Amino acid sequence: MTNNAGLDLTFAACAHPIRRGIIERLGVGEMTVGEATAGSGVSKPSISKHLRVLEEAGAIVRVIDGRTHRIRLSEHALDDAQGWISDQHALWERKLDVIEGYLAEQRARRARDDLPTEEGPV
Amino acid sequence: MTNNAGLDLTFAACAHPIRRGIIERLGVGEMTVGEATAGSGVSKPSISKHLRVLEEAGAIVRVIDGRTHRIRLSEHALDDAQGWISDQHALWERKLDVIEGYLAEQRARRARDDLPTEEGPV
DNA sequence: CGCATTGTTAGTCATTTGGCTAACAATACC
DNA sequence: GGTATTGTTAGCCAAATGACTAACAATGCG
Known part of the structure; x- marks a missing residue:
């Protein structure tokens, strides 16, 4: 929250x-x-x-x-702060994965459309 | 620092x-x-x-x-904050390990000294 | 008891923070 | 060129922060 x-x-x-x-x-x-x-x-x-x-x-x-x-x-000192930051990082990770997937698809599409003589993506 | x-x-x-x-x-x-x-x-x-x-x-x-x-x-947003907290937690872990080791030794000593009829710690 | 030690509370002060409105700067659009 | 849109700057204000000294409370010790 x-x-x-x-x-x-x-x-x-x-x-x-x-x-x-x-x-x-x-x-x-x-x-x-x-x-x-x-x-x-x-x-x-x-x-x-x-x-x-x-x-x-x-x-x-x-x-x-x-x-x-x-x-x-305190036993759980700073746990909430660390938890919040970790949550953020986890979300960013996921976002980066999505972007990375998108970019990979773009690369694949480009390889297919622009260079049809090559047989497939790397 | x-x-x-x-x-x-x-x-x-x-x-x-x-x-x-x-x-x-x-x-x-x-x-x-x-x-x-x-x-x-x-x-x-x-x-x-x-x-x-x-x-x-x-x-x-x-x-x-x-x-x-x-x-x-930013690419490395909050990294320093997370790093500092993680460092602290790491130190506390280590300290707790030391304490835990000490307590374990105490338990072992007590088991040996106070209850010589029992054959060993649980 | 009398006094030292340990820590908090009270009061003062300067600076920072966080909000607002009004005015400005820069870009976009007709 | 004139006007709308986007965002910052300037100026104001109240509240919070962080420091200090002086005074207080409570405990320990001779």
């Missing part, structure tokens, strides 16, 4: 380098808010907002553990 | 339902700006802006044909 608010959130979450950096780092393992802030170059409140964006997009999960928050990747 | 301006543009381009709608429609075949405007619910200048966003993200290509602009999908 085109009007999918979840996709809006997921793609928007991926559209910022700091948030992509967080996702990449979380691939290695979970971390705290302070650790996410460490090499980021921005303030802790700023990271807090980015984490909220990622959380609302369903990309990460937060486990509050005393006064620290352990951030980890 | 985390600081990739191209990815910023591609993900941002996908983060709006009207732009995703355009991409989906272009999967069927090329169209003009007017056709893109038709069922969109917004004005033509607005669509013009969305098309510019898609163009700068490398998602679409514009062929100016007299006074009409023929819009079609």
